[in-house]
């Protein structure tokens with residue numbers, strides 16, 4: 001289980017070069033910085049086509065950029081190579097977008113998880129293909145307006161629900177699966193510090209607001225992410241050995257989902273009944289998670 005840690009426990013040395021080319025308010029670049037502060041320099045950074053190679057001006061000595069669909073296969077080879085030369089201490093860390101995770105890299109990801117490869121996969125989830133103009137991915141939530149699910153007379157945004165990748169990964173019975181949020185850095189880094197000591201396949205799924213794609217004010221990135229957690233839209237949990245489920249943060253009372261939806265341009269079109277439908281699904285999901293908290297679920 002992840003131990004509570006202070007953000008001050010993180011290595012003091014800065015891992016990010018000054019002068020970041022990310023968009024203002026980019027959740028992903030904050031996440032990347034926190035990940036490599038928690039992992040340290042003894043890690044190999046793997047990124048595929050996405051915003052990450054742009055916003056990740058990180059001082060980690062090894063950087064690899066395989067083909068979009070090939071992240072998991074590449075990470076597999078890297079981890080096995082490190083094993084052969086006796087360097088299993090190096091964490092092979094993939095920082096992959098939701099498109100590279102839930103869609104284009106999914107086949108390889110599932111294969112590597114099933115083989116329990118010794119890698120740590122981080123998904124920064126900005127809920128669309130942001131680097132190429134904000135097209136929907138399977139991680140885009142229902143009703144969100146994107147460049148391929150625009151809101152018009154006959155269209156109310158994305159028509160299907162968000163794919164639940166962390167739960168799918170848990171069903172691969174891997175040693176560690178966790179969700180996290182850019183608004184809860186202590187929770188996020190404690191989970192990384194815990195996960196980096198484990199061996200085998202580790203997966204973390206992190207909510208990463210994107211002002212450019214979500215139509216939000218850059219200063220609201222953390223507020224939006226926090227409200228997502230406080231409303232139950234983005235539950236924070238971990239699953240050990242694909243079995244033991246634990247909520248790592250339980251708001252005393254859930255805030256209404258409307259508080260976070262109403263400050264995002266991609267949801268500006270929502271009618272009251274659509275917000276009510278998101279609210280119902282979120283409340284029901286939260287009750288299900290409360291019921292399995294602290295239990296073996298699979």
Ligand SMILES: Cc1ncc(C[n+]2csc(CCOP(=O)(O)OP(=O)(O)O)c2C)c(N)n1
Pocket residue numbers: 049050051052068069096097098099100101104126128129130131132137
């Ligand atoms: C096989 C392949 N398909 C499509 C592309 C074009 N492409 C480059 S980046 C990108 C979007 C990536 O989206 P995501 O993984 O969600 O990361 P984000 O851009 O949101 O950071 C796409 C579609 C590509 N480079 N390779």
